[in-house]
Amino acid sequence: MSSLSARLLTSVSVLLLLFFGATIIVLDTAFRKAGEQAQEDILDGHLMAMLAAAEPTDKGTLGMPPDMPEPRFGNIGSGLYAEIRDSQDSIVWRSRSALGLEIPVGIVPEEGNHLFLDEALADGTPLRTLSLAVQWEFPDGELRPYIFKVAESLDSFNAQLAQFRRQLFGWFALVALIMLLSISVMLRRLLQPLRRIESEIGDIEEGKRASLSGEFPTELVGVARNMNLLIDSERARSDRYRYTLDNLAHSLKTPLAAMRALLNDRDNSEFAGRYNEQIDRMDEIVRYQLRKPAASTAESLVLTPVRVGAEVRRLVDGMHKVYHDKHPAIDVDVDERIRFRGDTGDFLEIAGNLLDNACKWCESRVRIRIRPLADASAVASGIVLAVADDGPGIPEEAADALLQRGTRLDESTPGHGIGLAIVKDIARSYGGTLTIQRSEFGGAEITVTIPPISEADKR
Amino acid sequence: MRLLVIEDDATLLQSLTAKLGESGFAVEQAADGKEGLYYALEYPVDLAIIDLGLPEISGLDIIREVRKQGKSYPILILTARDRWQDKVDGLEAGADDYVVKPFHFEEISARVNALLRRSGGWASSVLTAGPVTLDMSRQELKVNDAEIELTSFEYKIIEYLMVRAGQVISKTELTERLYDQDFERDSNVIEVFIGRLRKKMDPDNSIKPIETLRGRGYRFALERNQSG
Numbered sequence: 049m050s051s052l053s054a055r056l057l058t059s060v061s062v063l064l065l066l067f068f069g070a071t072i073i074v075l076d077t078a079f080r081k082a083g084e085q086a087q088e089d090i091l092d093g094h095l096m097a098m099l100a101a102a103e104p105t106d107k108g109t110l111g112m113p114p115d116m117p118e119p120r121f122g123n124i125g126s127g128l129y130a131e132i133r134d135s136q137d138s139i140v141w142r143s144r145s146a147l148g149l150e151i152p153v154g155i156v157p158e159e160g161n162h163l164f165l166d167e168a169l170a171d172g173t174p175l176r177t178l179s180l181a182v183q184w185e186f187p188d189g190e191l192r193p194y195i196f197k198v199a200e201s202l203d204s205f206n207a208q209l210a211q212f213r214r215q216l217f218g219w220f221a222l223v224a225l226i227m228l229l230s231i232s233v234m235l236r237r238l239l240q241p242l243r244r245i246e247s248e249i250g251d252i253e254e255g256k257r258a259s260l261s262g263e264f265p266t267e268l269v270g271v272a273r274n275m276n277l278l279i280d281s282e283r284a285r286s287d288r289y290r291y292t293l294d295n296l297a298h299s300l301k302t303p304l305a306a307m308r309a310l311l312n313d314r315d316n317s318e319f320a321g322r323y324n325e326q327i328d329r330m331d332e333i334v335r336y337q338l339r340k341p342a343a344s345t346a347e348s349l350v351l352t353p354v355r356v357g358a359e360v361r362r363l364v365d366g367m368h369k370v371y372h373d374k375h376p377a378i379d380v381d382v383d384e385r386i387r388f389r390g391d392t393g394d395f396l397e398i399a400g401n402l403l404d405n406a407c408k409w410c411e412s413r414v415r416i417r418i419r420p421l422a423d424a425s426a427v428a429s430g431i432v433l434a435v436a437d438d439g440p441g442i443p444e445e446a447a448d449a450l451l452q453r454g455t456r457l458d459e460s461t462p463g464h465g466i467g468l469a470i471v472k473d474i475a476r477s478y479g480g481t482l483t484i485q486r487s488e489f490g491g492a493e494i495t496v497t498i499p500p501i502s503e504a505d506k507r
Numbered sequence: 508m509r510l511l512v513i514e515d516d517a518t519l520l521q522s523l524t525a526k527l528g529e530s531g532f533a534v535e536q537a538a539d540g541k542e543g544l545y546y547a548l549e550y551p552v553d554l555a556i557i558d559l560g561l562p563e564i565s566g567l568d569i570i571r572e573v574r575k576q577g578k579s580y581p582i583l584i585l586t587a588r589d590r591w592q593d594k595v596d597g598l599e600a601g602a603d604d605y606v607v608k609p610f611h612f613e614e615i616s617a618r619v620n621a622l623l624r625r626s627g628g629w630a631s632s633v634l635t636a637g638p639v640t641l642d643m644s645r646q647e648l649k650v651n652d653a654e655i656e657l658t659s660f661e662y663k664i665i666e667y668l669m670v671r672a673g674q675v676i677s678k679t680e681l682t683e684r685l686y687d688q689d690f691e692r693d694s695n696v697i698e699v700f701i702g703r704l705r706k707k708m709d710p711d712n713s714i715k716p717i718e719t720l721r722g723r724g725y726r727f728a729l730e731r732n733q734s735g
Binding site: 294298299301302304305306307308309310312324331365366369372393397400401 | 560589591599
């Protein structure tokens with residue numbers, strides 16, 4: 049139930065169901081009541097006609113003329129029946145239509161009273177009956193009790209009722225469907241600007257656009273404008289922060305270089321050596337502590353995803369220049385579709401340091417391989433970046449120490465340790481990890497795994 | 508060899524210039540981007556050392572402009588920004604290598620020598636052509652495995668010619684590249700030095716390492732060894 053339209057549609061459906069349900073119940077009850085009333089009136093009419101037509105017979109009992117005004121009484125199984133019973137419940141007269149049927153005696157009403165009952169024939173056919181108990185005054189002045197009863201099968205009434213209900217449900221269902229459809233169309237139109245915002249934010253995340261377009265309905269203009277302001281200020285803030293630190297590092301390093309140059313100009317005494325050591329330490333501190341900080345995952349929205357393949361090619365071209373004499377064979381195995389969700393500088397720092405170390409230590413072979421972590425088609429999936437070389441490799445016991453900040457495995461090749469420590473730091477800021485293994489070429493293989501942004505957020 | 512150093516920090520610039528001078532290079536110095544670009548385009552340069560963070564015109568722009576003008580001499584970047592982003596930008600703009608500040612001078616000198624050698628098409632710092640072997644890192648010249656004693660100026664000449672083995676180098680070019688700017692320029696001096704070199708390297712005139720092309724200049728004539 050996360051989408052607005054699903055919520056609205058569900059609410060509307062429930063409402064429609066309640067409303068139509070109540071209406072159906074009311075209409076159905078009214079129809080049934082009216083039908084029953086009409087039927088009772090008809091039964092009453094038939095009973096009155098019977099009373100009017102009944103005649104005492106020669107046998108001292110009641111009888112009916114053979115031609116009843118209602119022809120249904122004369123047709124067998126017509127569904128309209130009538131009978132007259134005496135006080136001992138024995139049948140005095142029965143309509144021709146009831147031939148072969150047994151109309152239940154049921155409850156006998158008090159004298160002079162009408163009684164409507166719902167009864168059933170022996171075969172289960174439901175009946176509505178009307179009984180009337182009368183004292184019939186014979187010409188000889190004798191009063192004898194009789195029970196007049198008319199019954200009508202409910203089959204046709206029920207059929208009518210069912211038909212009515214079918215129509216009722218049918219029409220209401222149709223109306224409800226049309227309403228739901230039109231509401232969902234309306235919703236789609238209504239929510240379209242929201243969808244656009246959503247897709248534009250998606251575009252920003254994928255780096256296809258820089259900000260939200262201005263064309264939104266009045267209610268959303270403010271939201272879009274504030275969103276754009278937020279994105280812009282976030283961009284500016286992170287740029288400024290990086291720029292400041294970067295400049296600080298830069299402006300510290302040139303004096304360091306000048307200090308070293310001055311020292312070397314003087315002499316090569318022990319004093320100069322000790323000073324140089326301190327300069328090295330300061331240099332490392334500047335490099336490590338004042339380096340441009342890695343982008344946080346929160347900044348992902350404002351960063352353009354990095355086209356990994358192109359950046360790796362730039363780096364490899366650079367490596368070929370710098371390691372011109374050594375001329376290592378650098379094998380690039382990178383899925384072109386992969387995008388790194390983060391800062392270009394951070395990616396270059398990771399891949400650059402690893403490639404540089406590999407070129408430095410290798411005999412002749414280096415391979416960089418980048419694979420998506422999860423789904424190859426996902427733009428923002430995590431990545432697995434592995435750089436392998438055929439150099440001496442990194443002994444297991446040294447691997448741990450190497451990952452500690454600033455520890456150098458070999459003092460003669462400066463910066464090996466700090467490079468790895470920087471890579472590890474950046475990877476960690478993206479929620480990733482760094483592992484050191486032996487490569488299939490015999491040297492070291494360093495693998496950096498960076499999870500998708502959604503997972504990195506959880507850490 | 509004539510180097511151009513563009514660096515805005517005065518201390519660093521002086522120190523670099525002095526040290527490179529000691530190592531036998533003629534050094535041109537520029538303290539800002541504008542001056543640097545002018546020298547880079549208008550002066551004879553064998554290699555440029557360019558700081559990336561320069562006033563007036565940035566190091567990157569100088570490199571781009573130099574390459575756009577068709578100059579192909581090697582460029583070494585000095586950078587205080589050791590981010591890969593900057594290194595890659597510099598290399599992409601047309602630089603050939605980088606050194607990160609603060610550096611040891613030995614690093615610079617090693618890179619400079621390697622780049623110069625590379626620009627002459629040599630893969631190693633030991634250049635071998637026929638019986639002649641020149642070790643650039645030790646500044647040693649051997650003929651048939653016998654070391655030849657050279658003055659520093661003689662060494663500069665043979666290094667310049669040998670790195671550019673096969674190319675014709677004019678006397679003017681040699682004077683320009685091997686003297687500092689304010690040195691007295693006299694092309695007869697070159698002739699004298701070439702004569703001395705020939706005598707030292709080839710006393711019985713059998714291998715003829717240096718060829719004279721009348722009116723055009725000199726050429727190191729021996730075939731270079733592919734392995735060297």
